Structures are given as structure tokens and as C-alpha cells.
Amino acid sequence: MLSSCCDFYTLKGVLHKMATNSDLNKKNAVNVRDMIAEKKKKRNFSNVTEKMIPTILIIIASISILTTVGIIYTLLAESIEFFKIVPIWEFFTGTVLKPLSQNPEFGILPLITGTVISSIIAMLVAGPIGLMSAIYLSEYASDKVRRTIKPLLEILAGIPTIVYGFFAFTFVTPVIRSIFPAVEATNILSPGIVMGVMIIPMIASLSEDAMTAVPNSMREGALALGATKLETTFRVVIPAALSGIISSFVLGISRAIGETMIVTIASGSSKNFTFDITQSMQTMTAYIVEVSGGDAPAGSTIYYSLYAVALTLFVFTLIMNLLARYVSRKFREEY
Amino acid sequence: MKYIDDVQVQKRMSSRVTKNNVLKNLFLAATLFGLVVLAILLIRVISQGAAWIDWNFLTGRLSTNADRAGIMGAILGTSWLMLIVIPVTIFIGVGTAIYLELYAKKGKFQSFVATNISNLAGVPSIVYGLLGLTIFVRAMDFGNAIIAGGLTLSLLVLPIVIVAAQEAIRAVPQHLSEASYGMGATKWQTVKGIILPAAIPGILTGSILALSRAIGETAPLTVLGIPALLIPFPGNIFDTFTALPMQIYYWTLDSSLVQEYAYLAAATIIVLLVLLFLLNSIAIIIRNKFQQRY
Numbered sequence: 001m002l003s004s005c006c007d008f009y010t011l012k013g014v015l016h017k018m019a020t021n022s023d024l025n026k027k028n029a030v031n032v033r034d035m036i037a038e039k040k041k042k043r044n045f046s047n048v049t050e051k052m053i054p055t056i057l058i059i060i061a062s063i064s065i066l067t068t069v070g071i072i073y074t075l076l077a078e079s080i081e082f083f084k085i086v087p088i089w090e091f092f093t094g095t096v097l098k099p100l101s102q103n104p105e106f107g108i109l110p111l112i113t114g115t116v117i118s119s120i121i122a123m124l125v126a127g128p129i130g131l132m133s134a135i136y137l138s139e140y141a142s143d144k145v146r147r148t149i150k151p152l153l154e155i156l157a158g159i160p161t162i163v164y165g166f167f168a169f170t171f172v173t174p175v176i177r178s179i180f181p182a183v184e185a186t187n188i189l190s191p192g193i194v195m196g197v198m199i200i201p202m203i204a205s206l207s208e209d210a211m212t213a214v215p216n217s218m219r220e221g222a223l224a225l226g227a228t229k230l231e232t233t234f235r236v237v238i239p240a241a242l243s244g245i246i247s248s249f250v251l252g253i254s255r256a257i258g259e260t261m262i263v264t265i266a267s268g269s270s271k272n273f274t275f276d277i278t279q280s281m282q283t284m285t286a287y288i289v290e291v292s293g294g295d296a297p298a299g300s301t302i303y304y305s306l307y308a309v310a311l312t313l314f315v316f317t318l319i320m321n322l323l324a325r326y327v328s329r330k331f332r333e334e335y
Numbered sequence: 336m337k338y339i340d341d342v343q344v345q346k347r348m349s350s351r352v353t354k355n356n357v358l359k360n361l362f363l364a365a366t367l368f369g370l371v372v373l374a375i376l377l378i379r380v381i382s383q384g385a386a387w388i389d390w391n392f393l394t395g396r397l398s399t400n401a402d403r404a405g406i407m408g409a410i411l412g413t414s415w416l417m418l419i420v421i422p423v424t425i426f427i428g429v430g431t432a433i434y435l436e437l438y439a440k441k442g443k444f445q446s447f448v449a450t451n452i453s454n455l456a457g458v459p460s461i462v463y464g465l466l467g468l469t470i471f472v473r474a475m476d477f478g479n480a481i482i483a484g485g486l487t488l489s490l491l492v493l494p495i496v497i498v499a500a501q502e503a504i505r506a507v508p509q510h511l512s513e514a515s516y517g518m519g520a521t522k523w524q525t526v527k528g529i530i531l532p533a534a535i536p537g538i539l540t541g542s543i544l545a546l547s548r549a550i551g552e553t554a555p556l557t558v559l560g561i562p563a564l565l566i567p568f569p570g571n572i573f574d575t576f577t578a579l580p581m582q583i584y585y586w587t588l589d590s591s592l593v594q595e596y597a598y599l600a601a602a603t604i605i606v607l608l609v610l611l612f613l614l615n616s617i618a619i620i621i622r623n624k625f626q627q628r629y
Contacts, residue, residue, distance in 0.1 A: 046523075050522065053522075064427075064431060064451055064455060065451055067455060070470060071462060129369065133369065136366045153370070156372075158551075159373075160580060160611070162584055162587075162604075165584075166587045167379065204369075230351075260460065260461045260553075265588065285461050288465065288558060289558065293560065306465065313459060313461075313462065314459075314462050318457070321457035325453075
């Protein structure tokens with residue numbers, strides 16, 4: 001009896017335990033279901049993010065395309081307005097540029113000669129010196145020398161163009177004038193030279209990359225045949241790296257054409273159609289600075305001329321950049 | 336039969352070796368030419384400008400009186416520009432790079448975007464100035480405010496940041512992202528948690544170099560019509576402003592009228608170059624510290 005009583009109590013206890021257990025189980029079951037639902041919800045959310053991200057990224061990536069579209073659209077739209085007033089033929093063959101006179105004339109040839117001449121001067125400086133630096137760094141210099149000189153050349157490349165402009169105007173021009181007094185205070189020669197110095201690091205480093213890419217086995221072959229280092233460089237390395245070297249030159253020209261501050265400061269704003277490098281000449285870029293800085297009222301002919309000149313400049317540099325890429329792809333020697 | 340005429344070879348040998356040695360020195364001289372010009376430029380700027388740098392110059396307001404002129408306004412303007420350029424270029428640049436490297440299918444659109452970016456890198460900075468003038472200054476009517484200048488400069492250096500971020504992402508080893516996928520991570524979780532943290536040093540280095548290019552740019556700002564008048568210090572991004580390179584530009588132009596302005600320009604150049612030097616040092620430190628962690 002006692003035992004049964006005890007049994008009864010135990011049974012009751014067990015039953016009670018079972019009940020609480022099943023309660024617990026029930027609770028747990030609910031919990032798991034909740035958790036699964038929650039997990040699903042979370043996964044849905046992360047699925048949504050997962051699906052949204054590519055779209056968001058495409059939108060961000062298309063900003064760079066919008067920039068191109070923006071540039072081309074603004075240049076074309078405003079240039080078309082300009083060519084309604086000034087015939088396109090007159091613009092590209094006119095040798096007189098008098099935007100501010102009573103009877104304004106818009107011929108772009110003075111600006112084009114200024115741009116071309118300053119670029120030629122710059123390349124006469126940067127081409128040979130840049131190439132020779134590249135030859136020295138890639139063929140002659142020891143590793144240690146190369147590792148000291150390259151960062152210094154990078155500093156030269158990192159100096160803002162306005163600083164070069166200051167240098168051309170306050171140092172190079174006075175030096176040139178003390179040697180050749182006939183040179184004017186603002187002239188195209190001095191900014192051309194300084195622009196060349198600015199471009200040296202670019203040509204040197206791009207040409208050097210092209211020359212370092214030539215496999216050593218080719219150099220060793222030439223040296224083993226008894227060629228000197230110089231002969232190896234000119235007969236083997238340079239021909240093999242020619243596409244890279246030419247494209248570095250073309251990129252240098254493109255850089256010179258688009259350079260603004262040096263010529264704006266040191267070459268003045270004379271719009272004469274001349275080939276005399278001792279005189280002041282205006283480039284396309286300097287014209288844009290002068291006219292836009294003078295607060296040309298929107299809608300005036302001179303305001304539209306800004307865009308026509310910029311469009312010409314844009315086409316010039318675009319052709320150069322495409323040419324550089326074409327040369328380096330088309331004529332690359334694969335080893 | 337003799338293939339090689341020894342006498343002939345001997346005779347020519349010395350002249351060939353001399354030629355080699357002479358030209359070697361010529362090449363060395365050409366390499367040093369750039370460095371000599373760099374030295375002259377720095378010596379010239381420092382000798383003209385160093386004496387003018389003092390506390391009053393750094394914190395003073397612009398003045399037509401050379402002795403009292405200060406460049407605080409230009410320093411603030413340049414700082415504001417940096418505050419816009421950094422977030423805008425990193426956000427757009429890294430986003431574009433992630434898309435091109437990790438999401439885009441190799442196809443026409445991807446190669447179109449890539450070609451477009453390399454073309455944008457070759458567009459002269461002054462053309463960006465005209466774009467900024469037309470869109471930000473006129474169409475959006477910001478006027479020549481900080482935001483117009485900052486956005487223009489951001490677009491200008493965007494290609495640099497994109498290319499740097501692309502290279503940084505490409506340099507993250509494949510096995511890291513594979514491990515992440517293996518643990519069941521989704522693509523975006525892998526990008527966010529594994530690839531981007533590993534690529535951050537490279538991205539930062541590229542962004543800082545782009546930033547130093549942006550704050551030295553003058554041409555786009557001249558087109559936007561940034562004044563060098565005695566304007567109050569800018570307080571928010573919609574205020575007109577002047578920047579260090581603009582200050583150098585105006586003082587250089589006027590140096591033929593007032594000799595002292597050339598010295599002020601030189602002093603401002605020193606400030607700008609020190610700023611650029613600091614930025615580049617930070618970039619180099621980041622690059623060295625985090626190089627080849629994997």
C-alpha cells in the first residue's frame with residue numbers, strides 16, 4: 001500500500017514531469033519553427049540584397065559612361081550652336097582670331113599653330129631625353145641606381161603643372177632672355193621646354209617598361225655573339241620594344257596638347273598667326289582659360305566658341321590616345 | 336677558309352667599346368637632366384618663398400598688401416575640396432571596380448566600360464572644367480561653389496581610383512574567396528567580408544595618389560571661374576571658395592606688376608608641395624605596411 005502510494009506519487013511526479021517536458025517540447029518546437037521562419041526571412045532579406053547589389057553596381061559603373069556622354073554631349077551641343085553663327089569652314093581655315101573686337105572673327109588656326117608648336121618643342125626636349133633615360137635605366141643602370149632614380153623621376157611627374165608654369169614664367173623665361181634678348185617676356189619657347197621637362201618622366205617610365213619586357217635571352221644572344229651593350233640596345237632591344245616606345249611618344253604628345261597652366265601663364269594671350277617661337281602664342285587650352293575666366297556671358301558667340309575650341313582639342317587628344325593604343329596593340333612583338 | 340678576320344675585328348673593337356662608353360655617359364647625363372631641373376626648381380621655389388612663410392601667412396586673410404596677405408582661405412578651400420573628392424571617388428571608384436572585376440560578365444558591356452575608362456583618363460583636365468561649368472555651375476546652378484569644384488575634380492580623377500581599385504581587387508588571392516564560398520557565404524558576403532578588407536590597402540594607396548593629383552589641378556578650377564577676390568572663408572559646401580593652386584595662379588600672373596607676389600606664389604607653392612609630400616608619404620607607408628600579407 002505504501003509502496004503503491006509511493007508509486008502513485010512517483011507516477012504522478014513522472015506524469016507531471018512528462019507534462020512539463022512535453023510543454024518544453026512544445027515550446028521548443030515553436031522555437032524551432034520560429035527560428036526557421038526567421039532564418040527564411042533573413043535569407044530572403046539577404047537574397048534581396050544579393051539580387052540588388054549587381055543592379056546598384058551597374059548604376060555606379062555607368063557614372064563613368066555618363067561622364068563621357070556628358071562631355072561629348074555638352075561639347076557637341078554648344079559647338080553646333082556656334083557653327084550656326086560662324087560657318088564651320090571659316091572656323092577651321094580662318095587665320096584671324098579676334099573674339100573681343102567689334103567685328104569678332106573666329107579662326108582657330110592661330111590656336112592650332114600655338115598648340116602644335118608648343119607640343120613640338122616639348123617633344124624635342126622630352127623625346128630624346130626621355131628615351132635616353134629609359135635606355136639608361138633599363139639597360140645600363142644597376143638595380144640600386146634604378147631604385148634611387150625612379151622614385152625621384154616620379155616626384156618630377158607628381159609636381160602640379162601650376163608649379164611648372166610658375167617656374168617657366170619666373171625662371172626659364174628670364175634665363176632665355178638673358179641669353180637671347182630678342183625673346184619676348186611671354187613666348188612659346190619657354191613653356192614648350194618646361195612642358196618637355198614635365199613629360200620626360202612619362203616617356204622614360206613607359207619606354208622603360210616596354211624595354212624591360214624584352215626577354216633577357218634575346219640580349220644574352222646578342223652579347224654572346226660579341227655585340228657591345230650599345231649595339232644590343234639599338235639592334236635588339238629597341239626594335240623589339242618599338243611599339244611601346246612609339247606609343248609612349250604619342251601619349252606624350254597627347255599630354256602636351258592638353259597641357260594648360262604652363263602655356264597659359266608663360267605664353268601670354270596673343271592670338272597672332274605666326275610661327276615665331278620667340279613670340280607669345282596662345283594654345284587652344286589657354287584660350288579656354290582666358291575666355292571662361294573672363295566670364296563670357298552664356299549664350300554669346302564667344303561663349304559658344306569655347307566649346308568649339310574644346311571640341312577640337314578633345315578630338316585631337318582622343319585621336320592621339322586611340323593611336324597610342326592601336327600602335328601598342330597592333331605592332332607588339334610577342335616573345 | 337677564314338670566316339672571321341681577326342685583324343679587322345681587333346681594329347674595330349676599340350672604337351666600338353669607346354662608343355659604348357661615351358653613349359653610356361650620355362644616357363646617364365640625360366637621366367640626370369630631369370633630376371637637375373627638379374633640384375633647380377625646388378631650390379628656386381624654396382629660396383624665394385621660405386622667408387615668407389610664417390604663422391600670419393598661413394592663417395591670414397587674402398590681402399592686396401603683400402606683407403599682410405595670408406592663405407588661410409585657400410587652405411580651407413583645398414581642405415573642403417578634399418572632403419568632397421575623397422568620399423565621392425572612393426564610393427564610385429570602388430563600386431565600379433567591384434562591378435568590373437567581380438560581377439560583370441566578360442562581354443561587350445564590360446569591355447565597353449573598361450575602354451571608356453581608359454579613354455576618360457586621357458581627356459585633358461580643362462575639358463572636365465568645361466563639363467563642370469556646363470553641368471555643375473550652370474545646369475545644376477551650384478555657381479562656383481565648393482561642391483561644383485569638388486565634383487568636377489572627382490570626375491577628373493575617377494579613372495585613377497577605378498584602375499587602382501581594380502588592381503587591388505585582382506591582387507586578392509583566389510583561395511581566400513574560395514574558402515569563403517566553401518563556408519557557405521554568398522557572393523556579396525564574400526565581397527564585403529573577404530575581398531574588400533584584403534584590397535583596402537591598395538584602394539587607399541590609389542585613392543590618396545588620385546587625391547594628390549586632384550588638389551594640384553588648376554585648369555578645371557580656372558574654367559569654373561573660381562575667384563581670387565577677398566571673399567569670406569567658406570563655411571559649407573555651397574560657399575564660393577579659392578584653392579591653393581588658384582592662389583598660386585593669380586599671384587604668378589600678377590607678379591609682373593608687383594614683384595612681391597612672385598614670392599607669395601613661391602611660398603604658397605611650398606605649402607602645396609608639403610601637402611602633396613605628406614599625402615604621398617602616407618600612401619607609401621600604407622603600401623609598405625600592408626604589402627604581401629597573404
